[in-house]
Amino acid sequence: MNHRCRIPLFFTLLLCVAVTLSGCGKTPLTLTQTSDNGLFTITFHAPDTPGKGRNSATITVVDKEGAPVAGLTIAITPWMPTMKHGTMVVPKVRDTGGGNYTVDYALTMNGFWQLKMALAGNGAADTAILELHNVGK
Numbered sequence: 001m002n003h004r005c006r007i008p009l010f011f012t013l014l015l016c017v018a019v020t021l022s023g024c025g026k027t028p029l030t031l032t033q034t035s036d037n038g039l040f041t042i043t044f045h046a047p048d049t050p051g052k053g054r055n056s057a058t059i060t061v062v063d064k065e066g067a068p069v070a071g072l073t074i075a076i077t078p079w080m081p082t083m084k085h086g087t088m089v090v091p092k093v094r095d096t097g098g099g100n101y102t103v104d105y106a107l108t109m110n111g112f113w114q115l116k117m118a119l120a121g122n123g124a125a126d127t128a129i130l131e132l133h134n135v136g137k
């Protein structure tokens, strides 16, 4: 190998190391919860451990038969039960079709949080609580 092609190779290797390192610290979180009256099964998936500050997640909703439920209005209220407070920022939920929804939410502290959910649409309504036990850890 001549000298001319060694430098691009070095930068390619450096880029590979950087990409590997940036992916290393992520710990995905998946929670599955049946709604309080059993109408829906909710799967919450976060690409990384939720923490203090802004977070995003995807939520998938299926009915009792396991069929995806699109078109729901989902309201989410973060709540810290041990300290009895919520957040100032209202989570944004977006229906991306096929029973999938994206959620952008913010938490003000590390620790134990609940995401209180109200789901309604197609003549059905139910509630659920997702528990995030280790926010920031």
Ligand SMILES: [Cu+2]
Pocket (backbone or CB within 6 Å): 080, 083, 085, 109
């Ligand atoms: Cu708190």
